[in-house]
Amino acid sequence: MNGYEVIHEKSPAFYDLYERKGELQQQTHYCPGCGHGIVHKLIAEALTDLGLQDRTILVSPVGCSVFAYYYFDVGNVQVAHGRAPAAATALKRSHPESIVMAYQGDGDLAAIGTAEIVHAANRGENISVFFVNNSVYGMTGGQMAPTSLMGEVTTTSPWGRRASNEGLPLHVCELLAALETPTYIERVALNDMKNIMKAKRAVKKALEIQKNGGGFSLVEILSPCPTIMKMDPVVARKWVGEALVKAFPLGVFRDHKPDLPAGPKIPVKTVAQALEVEESVPEIASPRRHHTRDLTVKIAGFGGQGILLMGQLLAEMGLREHMEVSWLPSYGPEMRSGSAHCHVSLSHERIGSPLISQPEVLIAMNELSLLKFAPSVVSGGLVLYNHTKLPAGFSVPQARVVCVPASEIADRLGSAKVANVVMLAALLEETECLPTESAIAVLEATVKNPKLLELDRQAMKAGRDYVDTEIEVGAVSQPDGYSY
Amino acid sequence: MRQLCKGNVAIVKGAVLAGCRSFYGYPITPASEIAEYAALLIPEVGGTFLQAESEVSAINMVYGASSAGMRVMSASSGPGLSLMQEGISYIAGAELPCVIVDVVRGGPGLGNIAPEQSDYFCVVKGGGHGCYRNLVLAPSSVQEMFDLTVLAFDLADRYRNPVVIMTDGYVGQMMEPLDIQLRKIEAPEKDWAVKGTAETKKNLITSIFLEPDVLEAHVNKLEAKYQLAQELETRCEEYLTEDADVLLVGFGIVSRVLRSTVDQLRAQGLKAGLFRPIMLWPFPSRELRKAVQHVKSVMVVELNTGMMLEDVKLALNGTVPVEFYGRTGGNVPAAEEITAQVFARMSALV
Numbered sequence: 001m002n003g004y005e006v007i008h009e010k011s012p013a014f015y016d017l018y019e020r021k022g023e024l025q026q027q028t029h030y031c032p033g034c035g036h037g038i039v040h041k042l043i044a045e046a047l048t049d050l051g052l053q054d055r056t057i058l059v060s061p062v063g064c065s066v067f068a069y070y071y072f073d074v075g076n077v078q079v080a081h082g083r084a085p086a087a088a089t090a091l092k093r094s095h096p097e098s099i100v101m102a103y104q105g106d107g108d109l110a111a112i113g114t115a116e117i118v119h120a121a122n123r124g125e126n127i128s129v130f131f132v133n134n135s136v137y138g139m140t141g142g143q144m145a146p147t148s149l150m151g152e153v154t155t156t157s158p159w160g161r162r163a164s165n166e167g168l169p170l171h172v173c174e175l176l177a178a179l180e181t182p183t184y185i186e187r188v189a190l191n192d193m194k195n196i197m198k199a200k201r202a203v204k205k206a207l208e209i210q211k212n213g214g215g216f217s218l219v220e221i222l223s224p225c226p227t228i229m230k231m232d233p234v235v236a237r238k239w240v241g242e243a244l245v246k247a248f249p250l251g252v253f254r255d256h257k258p259d260l261p262a263g264p265k266i267p268v269k270t271v272a273q274a275l276e277v278e279e280s281v282p283e284i285a286s287p288r289r290h291h292t293r294d295l296t297v298k299i300a301g302f303g304g305q306g307i308l309l310m311g312q313l314l315a316e317m318g319l320r321e322h323m324e325v326s327w328l329p330s331y332g333p334e335m336r337s338g339s340a341h342c343h344v345s346l347s348h349e350r351i352g353s354p355l356i357s358q359p360e361v362l363i364a365m366n367e368l369s370l371l372k373f374a375p376s377v378v379s380g381g382l383v384l385y386n387h388t389k390l391p392a393g394f395s396v397p398q399a400r401v402v403c404v405p406a407s408e409i410a411d412r413l414g415s416a417k418v419a420n421v422v423m424l425a426a427l428l429e430e431t432e433c434l435p436t437e438s439a440i441a442v443l444e445a446t447v448k449n450p451k452l453l454e455l456d457r458q459a460m461k462a463g464r465d466y467v468d469t470e471i472e473v474g475a476v477s478q479p480d481g482y483s484y
Numbered sequence: 485m486r487q488l489c490k491g492n493v494a495i496v497k498g499a500v501l502a503g504c505r506s507f508y509g510y511p512i513t514p515a516s517e518i519a520e521y522a523a524l525l526i527p528e529v530g531g532t533f534l535q536a537e538s539e540v541s542a543i544n545m546v547y548g549a550s551s552a553g554m555r556v557m558s559a560s561s562g563p564g565l566s567l568m569q570e571g572i573s574y575i576a577g578a579e580l581p582c583v584i585v586d587v588v589r590g591g592p593g594l595g596n597i598a599p600e601q602s603d604y605f606c607v608v609k610g611g612g613h614g615c616y617r618n619l620v621l622a623p624s625s626v627q628e629m630f631d632l633t634v635l636a637f638d639l640a641d642r643y644r645n646p647v648v649i650m651t652d653g654y655v656g657q658m659m660e661p662l663d664i665q666l667r668k669i670e671a672p673e674k675d676w677a678v679k680g681t682a683e684t685k686k687n688l689i690t691s692i693f694l695e696p697d698v699l700e701a702h703v704n705k706l707e708a709k710y711q712l713a714q715e716l717e718t719r720c721e722e723y724l725t726e727d728a729d730v731l732l733v734g735f736g737i738v739s740r741v742l743r744s745t746v747d748q749l750r751a752q753g754l755k756a757g758l759f760r761p762i763m764l765w766p767f768p769s770r771e772l773r774k775a776v777q778h779v780k781s782v783m784v785v786e787l788n789t790g791m792m793l794e795d796v797k798l799a800l801n802g803t804v805p806v807e808f809y810g811r812t813g814g815n816v817p818a819a820e821e822i823t824a825q826v827f828a829r830m831s832a833l834v
Contacts (some may be wrong), residue, residue, distance in 0.1 A: 054682040075678035077551045078690035083544035090548030098680020119537040269528040327659040352744030357818030
């Protein structure tokens with residue numbers, strides 16, 4: 001035949017015997033006149049021509065070609081319905097040197113798997129997708145496919161496909177060609193020898209592109225299904241050439257490697273660096289147990305007041321002193337409504353519940369938090385309130401109240417941001433739960449900006465001084481709202 | 485050296501130490517932090533992080549990466565876990581190892597993002613189709629989030645099966661000291677994987693077995709693994725159970741609250757103890773039966789309407805009365821609340 005190479009032997013990319021098949025190991029499970037056999041042959045020959053067989057991984061779909069792994073002597077992975085592009089993505093990324101092919105039918109790719117194919121194409125995955133479109137579900141017995149033609153009678157479109165009910169046939173090549181990342185998209189047909197030769201070139205080209213790291217390619221192959229269409233194989237092939245090709249025009253929809261911008265470089269780290277094993281605040285060499293005390297603290301206020309950070313600093317300080325610590329934030333919708341709180345436990349024993357319903361100490365950074373949480377403080381506990389005095393008519397009869405105008409003090413220091421450190425210092429001074437050195441060490445280790453660190457030192461001193469000079473030892477809150 | 489670490493972060497760190505270099509996920513509160521941290525860390529140590537187009541894609545990417553022999557993980561929450569069920573069934577059916585984290589949120593449906601333990605049936609009983617099991621770990625501290633993640637990869641490879649770490653927003657968001665013992669962890673050689681090489685060309689990953697006898701043999705093979713896991717892999721922790729009259733049973737964040745409850749009850753003169761399953765499947769039935777030998781009553785506490793309760797009742801088989809206290813909607817009972825519940829049921833309990 002002019003211009004055609006006649007091949008008389010089976011490609012070595014096929015097994016000699018189809019042992020996985022069980023019975024009839026010399027023939028395929030495909031029906032006489034089915035297009036899958038031809039597509040398999042074209043792929044196998046392309047793999048041999050390109051010398052790719054050993055490196056190839058075939059991803060088989062759900063559909064008639066679910067058993068493609070019976071035939072191809074390559075690495076085989078059979079996957080869930082429609083998900084071949086997702087599995088292929090991960091296979092390829094796991095082994096970039098491999099050649100990964102996803103083999104899918106029209107139901108698999110164009111119905112249940114539309115998300116997966118669109119996104120694999122859009123990511124420009126360096127894989128080759130062979131999409132066999134015969135306009136009908138074969139394996140499940142002839143149901144409508146997204147590519148069924150208008151008026152096509154199937155078991156689930158018994159009156160013929162209607163635009164008003166099922167929409168129009170889905171054009172996958174055209175759809176994917178709207179994306180910028182795919183490299184190669186072509187639609188071919190198996191209706192005659194000339195088109196089969198074109199299909200062969202397209203299959204080979206797709207694999208060649210992948211071999212050269214060229215990116216995503218998809219070849220849609222219009223294919224006959226004589227059994228479901230209830231046609232003689234020759235008639236079915238003719239039907240592909242007339243009806244299918246008319247609805248799905250053949251041609252190249254994309255054929256250039258996209259010029260994608262190089263992304264930022266990702267820093268390379270050792271496992272030790274990634275796990276930050278050397279970066280944490282060092283624990284002191286010999287902690288003195290009587291310099292620390294067990295405490296449960298609830299810190300509450302507005303988002304933006306450094307509520308959560310204050311709790312973390314306190315937990316870090318406890319950790320440095322070899323204590324057991326836990327920090328539990330409020331999270332979820334509350335965080336969006338503008339209020340925030342967290343629970344911190346400092347303990348010399350293993351900590352049970354990190355949730356503190358009745359704290360020993362409440363740090364209320366705003367009035368709302370004071371009103372909401374002060375009643376829950378344990379009898380004999382402590383409330384630190386960010387103000388000069390309690391709101392009129394409000395008292396906390398069961399606990400000592402210390403009013404520390406932390407925000408005012410912070411403003412005077414030059415930054416409202418350090419109000420949380422002022423309050424933290426007040427807590428340490430008032431409760432003596434942790435030594436000052438630990439607080440300073442934690443701030444030094446966590447605050448990288450030297451200006452801010454200096455401010456934090458000042459805030460720490462100011463908070464301590466305020467409690468030291470302004471608050472009387474042993475004072476308790478009085479019903480009129482003042483601390484004496 | 486200890487570091488203050490968040491639970492969700494500890495999971496990613498555990499995965500990195502365990503040699504996981506593949507993470508495929510999809511954002512969902514309250515699990516997104518795991519994906520976010522994986523997005524940062526996994527590429528830095530030379531791995532692949534990919535945000536998939538859905539949980540359905542993510543779990544099938546996990547399937548692909550596991551087929552390729554990688555240590556791979558994903559993380560999600562309730563609705564996302566529901567979407568993953570088909571894929572998890574395929575993974576179990578194809579005998580692929582993987583680790584999936586479920587940071588359980590309130591359900592059913594969209595529910596809310598607060599902590600619940602209402603995915604117990606979905607995760608522990610296997611929400612997907614077919615005869616398979618997930619191995620399920622339930623950490624209750626940041627250190628366990630790390631340690632059990634390392635263990636999860638080991639178990640996944642040993643049993644060639646999905647391992648689920650079932651946790652909640654509290655343990656995920658919590659910060660506690662984390663002690664990382666740096667060590668080299670080698671994943672076992674996976675000669676069954678498909679790697680795109682001449683040596684692995686003969687391999688096939690599949691879960692389809694058309695012949696009834698072949699499928700039955702496959703199911704029996706899986707079942708034999710699960711029987712072995714039931715023999716070898718039960719894990720639990722007990723606290724003051726030896727002289728306990730009342731045994732509290734709870735897992736995850738609830739077990740932390742129950743530990744405080746036990747202290748409170750004992751301070752008030754009631755001999756209480758805590759039984760905490762660390763593995764939810766295989767369930768530590770043997771250990772529980774042993775723990776209740778001198779116990780007068782058991783009270784199960786969960787953030788659901790009574791799911792693990794069924795396993796406790798199955799294990800005890802009517803030998804000890806079993807009470808239940810559950811909260812849902814994101815309400816996590818304080819120790820005081822449970823203490824009050826125990827005293828309210830004292831006549832039934834003791």
